[in-house]
Structures are given as structure tokens and as C-alpha cells.
Amino acid sequence: MKYLPPGRIDDFARSSIANHLEEAWHERVKEQIDQYRDLARFLDPLDADDTAAREVIPWTGFPRIYDAWLNIDKNPDLVERARRMNRAHRSAEILNGFTYVKFGDRFFQVPADPTNGWMLIPEIDGEPSFQDAFSLVERPQDEYLEWFVVRDPVTNRITRIDFTAEAPEYWETLAEGDPDLAQELYSELLGFNVPKEDLFFQHDVLCPELVRVSGRLQIVGHVRLTGYEAGQYNRWNKWNTERGAVHLTQRNNTLFAEINLAARATQRFAIRPDLGANVDRFALTACGGYGALNRNSDPTIGQSVNTLALSGFQVMVSNPIGLYIGNIDVSGFRDPDGNAVERDEILTVHRGTFEDEDGLARVLRFSVHPPAGADYGLESCAIDRHPLSTGGPVARQTTVVIHGIATPASGDNPLAECAARACAHPTKDPQYFLAIDPDADCPANDDERWMEAPVTLAPDESRMTAVRGAPRTSGERMG
Amino acid sequence: MEPLLDATDIQGHVFPGFGTSHSVVIALQLRAPAEGRAALGHLLPEVTTMADSLHLKGSRREAAVAGLPRPMQQIPLLALSIAATALRAWGHDTSGFDLSFHMGMRADAASLGDPIGQDSIPVDWTFETSEDDRVDVLLIAGHSERVPLEQAVERWLSMLAPHWTPVLIEYGRRRAGDKEFFGFKDGISQPAMRGVTPGGEFVSRRVIAAEDPRSELFAKPGQLLIWPGSFLFGYPCQTSSLTQPGAKMPPPVPWMRNGSYLVFRRLLQNVRVFREAVTKMEQHLMEQGENVPEGWVSAHLVGRWPDGTPLTASPENADPDISDDQNRINNFRFFASLSPTPLAGGGDPPETIPAVPPDPLGFGCPRASHIRQVNPRDGISEIGQEHHSGKLMLRRGIAFGPEEEEMSDADRGLLFLSYQTSIVEQFKFVQVNWANATQRPTGDGADPIIGQNGTLDNERRIQLFSPSRRQQRCPLDGRWVVATGGGYFVVPSIGGLRHLLHVDEESPS
Ligand code: HEM
Numbered sequence: 006m007k008y009l010p011p012g013r014i015d016d017f018a019r020s021s022i023a024n025h026l027e028e029a030w031h032e033r034v035k036e037q038i039d040q041y042r043d044l045a046r047f048l049d050p051l052d053a054d055d056t057a058a059r060e061v062i063p064w065t066g067f068p069r070i071y072d073a074w075l076n077i078d079k080n081p082d083l084v085e086r087a088r089r090m091n092r093a094h095r096s097a098e099i100l101n102g103f104t105y106v107k108f109g110d111r112f113f114q115v116p117a118d119p120t121n122g123w124m125l126i127p128e129i130d131g132e133p134s135f136q137d138a139f140s141l142v143e144r145p146q147d148e149y150l151e152w153f154v155v156r157d158p159v160t161n162r163i164t165r166i167d168f169t170a171e172a173p174e175y176w177e178t179l180a181e182g183d184p185d186l187a188q189e190l191y192s193e194l195l196g197f198n199v200p201k202e203d204l205f206f207q208h209d210v211l212c213p214e215l216v217r218v219s220g221r222l223q224i225v226g227h228v229r230l231t232g233y234e235a236g237q238y239n240r241w242n243k244w245n246t247e248r249g250a251v252h253l254t255q256r257n258n259t260l261f262a263e264i265n266l267a268a269r270a271t272q273r274f275a276i277r278p279d280l281g282a283n284v285d286r287f288a289l290t291a292c293g294g295y296g297a298l299n300r301n302s303d304p305t306i307g308q309s310v311n312t313l314a315l316s317g318f319q320v321m322v323s324n325p326i327g328l329y330i331g332n333i334d335v336s337g338f339r340d341p342d343g344n345a346v347e348r349d350e351i352l353t354v355h356r357g358t359f360e361d362e363d364g365l366a367r368v369l370r371f372s373v374h375p376p377a378g379a380d381y382g383l384e385s386c387a388i389d390r391h392p393l394s395t396g397g398p399v400a401r402q403t404t405v406v407i408h409g410i411a412t413p414a415s416g417d418n419p420l421a422e423c424a425a426r427a428c429a430h431p432t433k434d435p436q437y438f439l440a441i442d443p444d445a446d447c448p449a450n451d452d453e454r455w456m457e458a459p460v461t462l463a464p465d466e467s468r469m470t471a472v473r474g475a476p477r478t479s480g481e482r483m484g
Numbered sequence: 485m486e487p488l489l490d491a492t493d494i495q496g497h498v499f500p501g502f503g504t505s506h507s508v509v510i511a512l513q514l515r516a517p518a519e520g521r522a523a524l525g526h527l528l529p530e531v532t533t534m535a536d537s538l539h540l541k542g543s544r545r546e547a548a549v550a551g552l553p554r555p556m557q558q559i560p561l562l563a564l565s566i567a568a569t570a571l572r573a574w575g576h577d578t579s580g581f582d583l584s585f586h587m588g589m590r591a592d593a594a595s596l597g598d599p600i601g602q603d604s605i606p607v608d609w610t611f612e613t614s615e616d617d618r619v620d621v622l623l624i625a626g627h628s629e630r631v632p633l634e635q636a637v638e639r640w641l642s643m644l645a646p647h648w649t650p651v652l653i654e655y656g657r658r659r660a661g662d663k664e665f666f667g668f669k670d671g672i673s674q675p676a677m678r679g680v681t682p683g684g685e686f687v688s689r690r691v692i693a694a695e696d697p698r699s700e701l702f703a704k705p706g707q708l709l710i711w712p713g714s715f716l717f718g719y720p721c722q723t724s725s726l727t728q729p730g731a732k733m734p735p736p737v738p739w740m741r742n743g744s745y746l747v748f749r750r751l752l753q754n755v756r757v758f759r760e761a762v763t764k765m766e767q768h769l770m771e772q773g774e775n776v777p778e779g780w781v782s783a784h785l786v787g788r789w790p791d792g793t794p795l796t797a798s799p800e801n802a803d804p805d806i807s808d809d810q811n812r813i814n815n816f817r818f819f820a821s822l823s824p825t826p827l828a829g830g831g832d833p834p835e836t837i838p839a840v841p842p843d844p845l846g847f848g849c850p851r852a853s854h855i856r857q858v859n860p861r862d863g864i865s866e867i868g869q870e871h872h873s874g875k876l877m878l879r880r881g882i883a884f885g886p887e888e889e890e891m892s893d894a895d896r897g898l899l900f901l902s903y904q905t906s907i908v909e910q911f912k913f914v915q916v917n918w919a920n921a922t923q924r925p926t927g928d929g930a931d932p933i934i935g936q937n938g939t940l941d942n943e944r945r946i947q948l949f950s951p952s953r954r955q956q957r958c959p960l961d962g963r964w965v966v967a968t969g970g971g972y973f974v975v976p977s978i979g980g981l982r983h984l985l986h987v988d989e990e991s992p993s
Binding site for chain 1: 713736923
């Protein structure tokens with residue numbers, strides 16, 4: 006038995022080196038799985054048979070962190086709430102520019118900043134080429150569901166919004182094994198010809214190395230970034246970021262993060278020594294030290310897996326391991342005239358299926374679009390009154406799932422100490438959390454750690470003043 | 485501090501409900517806007533307030549405690565609610581109201597999973613299908629006796645004629661043991677509304693000893709306290725931190741303060757089809773080598789035994805010690821256990837009700853069961869446990885139709901009625917996102933009682949742990965709950981109705 010590609014997708018069969026690709030993927034997953042075998046309640050999904058119990062673990066695809074930071078539940082007024090949700094939707098589509106720096110013996114992912122030289126540098130002909138400094142971009146959508154809004158270049162109408170839950174690791178394996186196939190698939194999925202060389206780093210890449218000099222970080226040189234050598238697949242290539250969405254890009258949206266999280270959540274943590282303890286999913290996540298606190302996904306996965314483990318099971322995610330779209334509800338869709346439209350006319354599943362051979366939902370990619378022949382774009386449609394000028398309203402109606410699998414366990418599950426505890430922001434609703442040292446006090450209400458927005462926000466529309474023509478008497482002029 | 489509720493203004497059917505032995509739901513169509521409005525105004529003095537209803541409930545309780553029969557009522561109780569179509573006929577703009585209310589239930593029917601015909605009309609609906617059988621107003625009335633209720637209905641209809649014509653008159657009654665037609669005790673689990681009366685009493689009686697921290701979360705054990713903004717406009721709303729009040733729920737228009745939204749669905753229950761499906765599922769399990777006790781399957785589809793005993797508290801069998809005890813019948817949750825709960829009342833040591841174990845995986849109460857899908861309590865869902873309390877509604881369901889022995893192929897079922905301040909976020913969310921969905925709040929399938937997918941065969945599959953604790957996936961196809969129509973309504977307060985119906989406050993009626 007082998008670890009299968011997510012959703013049993015049959016891309017590899019199109020390659021002349023199909024067997025090689027299958028084997029490479031299997032080995033890659035196995036290498037991850039092998040790291041966790043020592044955990045008492047860890048289950049290798051290949052060891053599970055038909056009698057294993059299954060649990061679908063679902064969460065909502067729109068990033069919870071925007072809702073929390075923007076306080077969307079704070080004010081029940083419908084208009085105000087819609088305005089905040091709209092701002093959340095627009096914010097979630099602002100790409101993050103990032104780079105890496107080396108500090109001490111570790112690499113850090115940090116926001117790119119040309120003014121202080123925090124950029125990546127291609128090494129051309131053995132020399133750093135500073136004038137070609139660049140940064141990478143990722144989508145900030147961190148619930149293992151990402152999307153891209155496709156506009157018609159002429160009319161600027163939104164012709165499609167593509168959603169994906171595909172793992173970058175899978176595409177890396179595929180692209181590095183068979184670059185031609187990667188190019189072919191990219192071109193098919195995006196609907197235009199994608200140049201092959203764009204998918205790969207053309208040069209080795211260097212990043213700044215920092216040291217702290219009298220309290221300030223200074224660049225002392227540039228070092229090679231492993232994994233970013235010439236010829237390696239660039240998961241943040243522009244066709245998967247600025248120009249389209251083929252697979253997940255957000256730094257935490259990886260399959261191996263899912264495996265890591267699920268595996269670590271099988272432990273018995275001091276905060277929840279037994280099944281009966283009433284611990285919320287955020288407190289558990291903080292204690293377990295897995296995943297990000299302010300997401301829907303990680304705390305839900307952790308809570309589900311942990312509950313299975315404490316109920317006397319060995320637990321893991323079933324084969325094919327993947328992140329899947331389990332459910333999409335577009336019943337609230339209305340065309341520009343306010344009419345409902347049949348689901349099949351506006352929703353197309355491109356990869357994976359709602360009814361896999363074992364009956365489970367394993368959709369990897371879908372798009373929402375106007376019905377064929379419609380003379381309008383999605384921007385003039387709505388879901389539940391939220392305009393489809395962004396993908397957010399669909400993401401809210403999309404349930405992302407993983408498939409847990411469990412077999413009866415025996416023996417001890419040793420108690421693990423808490424890594425941190427969750428402190429809730431004094432006023433945010435939904436709650437916003439910081440992870441704090443388990444023995445430390447929660448930050449005071451006016452602590453500056455509460456002030457800094459954890460995400461980039463789009464402007465609040467109520468702060469934008471409409472003016473006729475260009476402002477003349479006030480406002481700054483550029484250039 | 486819990487908010488003071490305006491008990492003489494709020495309608496009594498919203499809270500605490502009528503609790504009468506006999507009930508009737510009357511759907512009316514407006515024929516002449518101005519005259520109809522004036523005629524409806526004449527019913528206003530008869531509309532029951534929360535204060536009236538609380539009083540009646542109190543006297544019933546006293547009688548029960550004293551071992552006396554339920555007291556006979558002098559006058560019928562009445563609730564009045566109004567559809568968006570009537571508001572528009574009277575010149576109101578409804579676009580700022582709840583989206584579902586504004587559009588009407590017919591526009592929502594496809595989303596709710598009702599099968600839709602060629603003409604985009606729900607195929608099973610028998611009213612509210614077109615302008616001809618449109619429903620503009622809903623009257624709900626209750627009485628301890630049937631005859632006086634019928635007399636009141638006759639009187640009201642003649643007061644309203646000819647400006648209002650009835651589209652539907654459906655009588656209902658409390659069945660023995662409060663059972664709905666599939667044979668299960670209903671109306672057990674209700675959110676407990678927070679708030680106090682002018683007399684300073686909690687509108688939801690608190691029974692947990694004050695020293696126990698759960699007394700701040702629950703009224704009766706297991707019955708979650710909910711801020712009134714979930715059901716009434718103008719009061720603090722529920723937030724994910726359960727004990728803290730949220731901002732005041734703003735009314736869509738000023739006259740909706742102290743008001744609510746009502747959802748009405750006339751749900752047919754096809755008892756024969758339900759029984760056949762249960763038998764089929766039993767057979768399916770037996771073919772898998774399972775030993776299936778009588779009644780096991782249907783109880784696991786509901787999540788309670790017929791007498792109301794929760795499966796979580798008593799997985800093997802019904803237990804009258806639990807079902808006869810108001811403090812135990814709803815005392816359970818799914819994710820974490822409940823330690824013994826001390827009760828208020830001054831005993832030393834205090835009277836204590838037993839602990840209840842957790843059941844996160846659904847060994848006892850399947851994750852796919854009706855009660856678990858429509859209220860996952862502290863369990864796992866796609867929106868996160870901290871949001872579940874915001875989905876609760878006040879249910880006022882009424883059984884209708886003759887007993888099977890009286891007339892086997894007559895219509896019978898449930899007049900589903902619920903009050904909430906957001907149809908979209910409460911009733912509709914629960915029906916669409918949870919009951920109808922196969923992957924939410926659990927991936928174990930759609931709700932086996934009310935889940936539907938818009939098709940006539942309604943193919944479903946549910947997954948549960950069998951009596952031998954093996955996980956089994958069972959086909960469960962067919963429709964035993966069929967909506968035949970319904971509507972969304974505003975339920976203004978007495979003051980709101982006065983304003984809306986142009987009833988002069990000064991003139992004696
Ligand atoms: C004919 C259709 C229905 C039948 C036979 C039915 C039956 C039942 C029964 C037997 C119970 C358990 C008693 C209790 O806890 O009160 C219950 C509870 C409940 N039902 Fe239904 N029901 C029906 C329709 C609906 C609908 C349409 C909804 C909402 C969309 C709904 C929502 C609820 C809720 C929220 C509870 C309480 C769950 C809890 O808090 O534990 N039911 N139902």
C-alpha cells in the first residue's frame with residue numbers, strides 16, 4: 006500500500022514517468038509520517054483497515070482571523086456587520102510580500118522591505134545581483150482554502166473565482182519530477198499558456214544574514230537559501246499568486262503542517278488530562294503548541310484529533326492524506342436581478358469529487374462563475390447580500406475538511422506539558438487570542454501586543470470620501 | 485445584571501409560549517389593505533402579553549405542585565404576526581429587514597431543501613404557492629379546551645371578514661406525553677432566556693445552587709442561558725463569551741423593539757414511511773451482523789429515547805428517573821463531561837443530580853442524530869463550539885392531525901414555529917447549514933429527521949456507531965418530513981402592533 010496523491014488525483018498517469026512520480030510522492034509522505042511514529046496514539050494510515058472509525062473534521066473556509074480582528078460579531082446591526090464583513094473579504098485578498106532572512110542559525114520568513122534591504126537576491130554568474138532583488142508573495146487566506154478572482158482583461162468583469170485546497174508539496178513533487186506536466190496542468194487549470202521557466206527558480210537565491218548590533222538588526226552578508234536553487238519549483242511563482250491560484254501558498258497552508266498538527270494533537274496534554282475536562286479548542290491549541298490560534302482550522306482539527314486520542318484511539322488522517330473541500334453552499338447566490346440560479350450553472354468542480362470511492366468528499370478545486378452566456382460578471386451578483394466582487398462570501402459558505410481515521414489503542418498516553426496558554430483580547434468578538442508563556446500573566450488590556458493588527462487590512466469604506474473628479478485643493482500629489 | 489424585559493409589551497407566545505392543550509394556527513390573506521389593517525387592529529386587545537403568559541404558566545405550576553389538575557382558562561391566548569407582503573401593502577419598505585423575511589419563504593424554499601417544480605414552486609406546498617393563496621398574517625391561538633377555541637376562531641374570522649380570508653386553519657393539540665408523531669417526546673430542550681420581570685424575577689427559573697459556577701451558565705441543568713437579543717429586538721445579544729452581554733440587538737425599524745421574527749413551517753410527518761425506513765436500517769445493521777434491540781434505531785436517529793431520556797445520559801435504555809426529572813432530562817453535553825450538579829433550595833448537603841459522561845464521538849448519541857445536528861451544544865462543528873449558542877431559537881412546535889387509529893391516511897405532523905431575531909443566522913442556518921448538509925456540523929450525514937436535499941427520493945446516508953460500537957454507514961432514503969408551506973413573519977410587540985395597525989392609543993377599544 007502506498008500513500009496516494011491527495012484526492013486520488015490521476016495527474017501522474019499522464020506522465021511518462023508515472024511510476025517514478027507515484028513513488029516519489031509516497032516517499033515524501035512517508036518521510037513525514039515516520040517522524041511521528043513514537044507518539045503513543047499516532048496511527049500510520051496505511052495500517053488502518055476497513056474496521057477503522059472515521060471522522061470528518063470540518064471548518065469554515067473564510068479566515069477567522071479577519072472576523073476576529075474586525076470584530077464582525079461585535080455589532081449585531083446588519084448594515085454595520087455587512088460593512089465589516091465586506092472589509093474582511095477585501096482584506097483577505099491583499100497579497101503578503103515576504104522574504105527570508107537568516108538570524109542565528111535559523112531562517113525566518115519576514116515581510117519584504119526594499120528600504121532596509123530585506124529582499125531576496127538572485128545569484129547570477131556566481132555573483133549576487135542586487136539590482137534584481139525580489140520578494141515573494143503569498144495569499145493570506147489561512148484556512149487551507151485559497152482563491153483567486155479572475156477578471157476579463159477587456160471588460161474587467163469577474164468571469165470566475167477559482168478555489169483550491171491543493172497542497173504545495175504535491176505540486177512540488179510533480180513539477181520537479183515532470184516539469185512539462187506541471188506546465189501542462191498549470192495551463193489547463195488557468196486557461197492560458199503558462200511559460201514553463203516561470204514555474205522554477207532560474208537562479209540560486211541568496212537572503213540577508215542579520216546580526217544584532219547595539220539593539221538593531223543589521224545585514225552582515227548574504228547566504229544561500231536552500232530549497233530555492235536554480236531549477237527548483239517555485240511554489241510562489243506568479244502564476245500561482247499574482248496571476249492565478251493553482252495550489253495553496255499561505256505559509257501554514259501545507260499538507261505537512263496538517264500531518265504535524267494532527268500527529269501532535271494525539272498527545273494527552275496537561276490542560277486536558279482526560280476526556281471529561283471542559284477545555285475550549287483555543288486553550289487546547291495553545292497548550293498543545295500546534296497550529297495557529299486564531300484560525301478555524303487548526304483548533305478544530307486539534308480538538309477533534311485530541312478527543313479521538315483521549316477516547317482510546319490511535320489517530321491520523323486517512324489515506325489519501327489531503328485537505329479537501331467537503332461542501333459548498335451557493336444556495337444564497339443571486340444574479341443581478343436578484344434571482345436564484347441553479348447550482349450546476351454557477352459552480353464547477355475541476356478536481357476531486359464530492360463522492361470518492363469510499364463515499365467521502367474529496368474536492369480539490371472548484372470555481373464559481375456566472376451561468377454560461379450570461380452578460381454580467383460576478384461583481385454584480387451576491388451571496389447572502391454580500392457582493393461577489395471578492396471570493397470571501399463563497400469561502401464563508403465553503404466547508405473544508407480532513408478525514409480522521411482511528412483504530413483502538415492500548416497502552417499509556419503520557420502526559421505532555423502545556424507549551425503556552427491562550428489569552429483572549431479584552432473586547433474582540435469573535436475572540437482574538439495571543440499565545441502566552443504558560444506561567445505568565447495575560448497581557449493587560451492596554452498592552453501594545455493587542456494593538457498591532459495581525460493582518461493587512463483594506464481601507465474601511467466609510468473612511469473613503471467620494472469626490473467628483475480629481476481632488477484639487479486638498480490631498481497629496483504623487484511624484 | 486440581566487436586562488429588564490418589557491413584559492407587558494412583548495407577545496406572550498414569543499416567551500414563555502402558551503403551553504395550552506389546544507392550539508390553532510390561522511394563515512390569513514389580506515384583501516383590502518386599509519380596511520384589513522383597521523379590522524386587524526380590533527384583535528389587538530386580545531393579543532397575549534408576556535406578563536399574561538408568565539402568569540398563566542405560574543398558576544399551572546402551582547396547580548401541578550399542589551397536585552391539582554391544569555386550571556381551565558377563561559380566555560383564549562392569541563399571538564399575531566405579519567408577513568413582509570402585508571407590510572409592503574401598508575406602504576412599508578421591508579428591504580432593511582432580515583433578508584429571508586424580506587424575500588419570503590417561497591423564495592427560500594429551494595435553499596431550505598424543499599423540492600421545486602418546473603414552475604419554480606415547491607412541489608409539496610399546498611399554500612403560499614402564488615398570489616392566490618398568499619399568507620399575509622399568521623394568528624396562533626391556544627386554549628385549555630377545544631370548544632372555546634373554536635368559538636374564538638369563529639368570532640375572530642367574522643371580525644376580520646371580508647378584508648381577510650383564511651388560507652389555512654390548522655388545529656393542533658398536545659398529544660399524550662407531549663409526543664410528536666414519530667413517538668418521541670418533544671419540546672424538552674429550549675434555550676433559557678435571560679432577563680428579569682418588573683417584579684424582579686428571572687423569566688427563566690434558576691435551579692442550580694449559586695455556589696456552582698454552572699449557575700451562571702444554565703437555568704435548569706443543561707439548559708443554556710441566552711441573552712434576550714437572540715429572540716427580542718432591543719436587548720443585549722448573545723456573544724461567544726456566554727456570560728457577558730453583547731451589544732443591544734438593533735430593531736430593523738423602531739417599532740420592532742420588543743419584537744421578534746417567527747418562522748412557520750407546516751411539516752407533514754409520514755409515519756409509515758418513517759417506520760419502513762427504520763425497519764430497513766435495522767435490517768441493514770443486522771445484515772452486518774449487529775444485534776439491534778427494538779427501538780434502538782429510531783432513538784438513535786432522534787438522539788433521545790421516546791420518553792425523552794437523552795442517549796448521552798443513558799445510552800442503553802430509557803430511564804424514567806431521568807425523563808421524569810425536569811432537572812435531568814436535558815442535562816447533558818457532548819464534548820466534555822458534567823460533574824454532579826448541586827441544586828438550589830437550601831438542602832444541606834444540597835440535593836445533587838448525578839454526573840453525565842461526555843460523548844464526543846457519538847457512541848451513545850450519534851453525531852448525526854437530530855438533536856445533535858440542530859444543537860451540537862459543546863461539540864465540534866465547522867463554526868466552532870463557541871458560536872453554537874448563537875444559533876438557538878425558541879421553538880413552539882404544535883402537533884396537528886388525527887391519530888393514526890382515528891384516520892390512517894390523513895395529514896398529520898408538526899406545525900414548526902420558532903422565534904429568533906435573525907431568520908438567516910438561526911432557523912435557516914440550522915436547517916440549511918446543519919440539518920441538510922452532509923459534512924456539517926458533522927460529516928456523518930444529513931439530519932435523519934429533517935435533512936433534505938431538494939430531491940423527491942432524498943437519498944441520505946448516515947454513519948453511526950452500532951450497538952457493538954462498530955462504525956456503520958447506513959442508507960436512509962426517503963422523505964418522512966415534508967414541508968407543505970409556511971412563512972416568515974414579524975412579531976411586533978403590543979406597542980409595535982398599535983403603531984403598525986394605526987390603533988389610537990387614547991381611544992378605548
Ligand atoms: C416533523 C419534524 C420534526 C420532528 C419530528 C422533530 C422532533 C424533535 C424531537 C423529538 C426533539 C427532542 C425533544 C427536545 O429536545 O425538545 C427535537 C428537538 C429539537 N428540534 Fe426537532 N423536530 C422536527 C423539526 C425540526 C426543525 C424543522 C427544526 C429546525 C430547523 C428542529 C429543531 C430542533 C431543535 C433546535 C431541537 C432541540 C435540540 C436540543 O437543544 O437538544 N426540529 N425535535
